[in-house]
Amino acid sequence: MxxxxxxxxxxxxxxxxxxxxxxxxxxxxxxxxxxxxxxxxxxxxxxxxxxxxxxxxxxxxxxxxxxxxxxxxxxxxxxxxxxxxxxxxxxxxxxxxxxxxxxxxxxxxxxxxxxxxxxxxxxxxxxxxxxxxxxxxxxxxxxxxxxxxxxxxxxxxxxxxxxxxxxxxxxxxxxxxxxxxxxxxxxxxxxxxxxxxxxxxxxxxxxxxxxxxxxxxxxxxEEGQEQKGQEFHGPKSEIALTAEMVALIKANPNRQITFNTYPTNVERLLQLMAHSPREVVLHAPQAHLLKAGLGKDCYYYQLPGEAPYADLKPELAVDYQALRADKQQYLWQVDGHYEDLQVGGLYLHSNAQPLGDFDPAYRPFIQALTDKQIDFKAIRCSGxxxxxxxxxxxxxxxxxxxxxxxxxxxxxxxxxxxxxxxxxxxxxxxxx
Ligand SMILES: [Zn+2]
Incomplete structure (x- = not known):
């Protein structure tokens, strides 16, 4: 039939x-x-x-x-x-x-x-x-x-x-x-x-x-061929983005450097960890995602008062106060608490939240960095x-x-x- x-x-x-x-x-x-x-x-x-x-x-x-x-x-x-x-x-x-x-x-x-x-x-x-x-x-x-x-x-x-x-x-x-x-x-x-x-x-x-x-x-x-929406600015590829971040780290050898990216953009983090001249230290929830989801170990820190994750190895923990004081050894993921950063540092914002001006959290976030005279660099690459x-x-x-x-x-x-x-x-x- x-x-x-x-x-x-x-x-x-x-x-x-x-x-x-x-x-x-x-x-x-x-x-x-x-x-x-x-x-x-x-x-x-x-x-x-x-x-x-x-x-x-x-x-x-x-x-x-x-x-x-x-x-x-x-x-x-x-x-x-x-x-x-x-x-x-x-x-x-x-x-x-x-x-x-x-x-x-x-x-x-x-x-x-x-x-x-x-x-x-x-x-x-x-x-x-x-x-x-x-x-x-x-x-x-x-x-x-x-x-x-x-x-x-x-x-x-x-x-x-x-x-x-x-x-x-x-x-x-x-x-x-x-x-x-x-x-x-x-x-x-x-x-x-x-x-x-x-x-x-x-x-x-x-x-x-x-x-x-x-x-x-x-x-x-309406924004033209070259720039379609805010996220289309910046490096033309993920490989160029990693290279730009590495270049900025190398160009600032004696300065606190922090960064943030979107939590599920895991491969960008893995590439950064593979290529960064500084030790990359993640906030514990992000490190837990990599460990629990992918079995990947990495350096991490906890904020004061945060509960520890059982699956993160204690020997990979970096003391938060050491990060606050550091200017040479670490590239660390900052997630709020901008008041704890050093005056005059460098912050790399790589498609992290708050994503842009449309988010009510964006202006207070920029102001908090400005208050600390932190150099803000947006390094984006579209998905x-x-x-x-x-x-x-x-x-x-x-x-x-x-x-x-x-x-x-x-x-x-x-x-x-x-x-x-x-x-x-x-x-x-x-x-x-
Ligand atoms: Zn998507």
Whole structure:
């Protein structure tokens, strides 16, 4: 009997905003959902982050038959759907924060680094949204996928490929139904540590029937070709960023030097530790993330009164007062408490929080450094492909259909090799 099933793709969220893509691919009685994030819009000043609140404000998609009935009040139709799975491309919150909303019986896949780091990030219960009927700091099981090996979900096969983004362990997805091949890039760039990994993934996706691509880099056309949003200033690659930091450390041999970066940008930290002429000392929570999530030991410090982490080796602890007094030996991660820094030091702000002027915490933070006459250097590198890189990615895949998501301006990404679609939120497309 010839199957009458067709491949469908439903776009539930994250289309014309930067973040939170939620997309379902279905065939016959099988379906998969990716990703599981929440759109970040703090200006909404929501009273809570309950399921109903997030649905109402479109911060997550209203996806049927995937979320926990204990949250939705609606049972999952297991007659209609015999095989289901979900996937997360990487650990940024706009791709992962709602993962505990997934029904417990539906398997959730991610790359091995994402699967390993997320439970540690959520140990205090302040990273992910909480699961129904569990403690605040519960993290539902994540299956660590083997890179590039097929995962069978009924009629659908998934492959999870290593990629590159400013979230350590980011991956891209290949989805094969009996008649179509679909690629979803997640967040991606070609100027990180592993453009070779990205290109290998894109070659696997070559000729895909549908390429779902992020488009953060075309979100700010009014700012011109060169500078798209604040995070696009600075070094052109992660390797150049590390080199710039090393050069600054070498140029300031007798000065207190501190830095901060985004906690999940683990690879930037690892590179800094590998190349810094000074000993890199992390704040204990960051060191714990590296130890618990990756088994990596590093020098760390605790602030006075902070509880120790059982997994951090005492011999790697550096005394906080020694850091405060140091001008030559250490490059240390500062996290608040700027009043403890030396007058006239150097501080390297590398995509750390507060990220920029839009954050109310930014001005007081700059003022605290100014009060100490600390030289502030912002050294940023974007996690996202810029306009030229997006074109290169599309040219490498040459998809039949292109679908830009995760951007304020999806219409600015074009497909010279076929057609392009700009689905509306909630729309389903059916392949003929
Ligand atoms: Zn991201």
């Amino acid at each position: 010839i199957s009458k099933a067709k491949t469908t793709v439903s776009f539930y969220n994250g289309l014309t905003t930067i973040g939170g893509p939620m997309i379902e691919v279905a065939y016959g009685k099988s379906h998969v959902l990716f990703d599981l994030g929440e759109v970040y819009l703090p200006e909404l000043k929501l009273p809570d982050e309950h399921y109903a609140t997030l649905i109402k404000h479109q911060l997550i998609g209203d996806v049927p038959n995937f979320f926990d009935p204990a949250l939705t009040g609606k049972p999952i139709d297991t007659q209609r759907w015999e095989h289901a799975a979900a996937y997360m491309s990487h650990l940024h919150l706009d791709h992962s924060k709602a993962m505990n909303f997934l029904a417990p019986e539906i398997p959730l896949y991610a790359g091995p680094i994402t699967a390993s780091l997320l439970p540690t990030l959520n140990e205090q219960g302040d990273f992910l949204l909480p699961a129904a009927n569990h403690a605040q700091n519960y993290t539902r099981p994540i299956i660590a996928a083997k890179y590039c090996e097929p995962i069978e979900v009924g009629d659908i096969r998934l492959e999870i490929w290593p990629s590159d983004h400013d979230a350590y362990g980011a991956t891209g997805l290949i989805i094969e139904t009996p008649d179509k091949c679909i690629a979803y890039t997640g967040d991606v760039r070609l100027h990180g540590y592993h453009p070779d990994w990205v290109k290998t993934y894109l070659d696997r996706a070559h000729g895909a029937d549908l390429l779902i691509i992020e488009g953060t880099g075309v979100s700010f056309p 996202h492909a810029d306009e030229a890189e997006l074109k290169e990615i599309i040219a490498r895949v040459q998809p039949v259909i292109l679908c830009p998501v995760h951007t304020l301006h999806p219409e600015l990404e074009v497909n010279p090799f076929g057609t392009r679609i700009l689905p509306k939120r909630g729309e389903t497309i059916t392949f003929s």
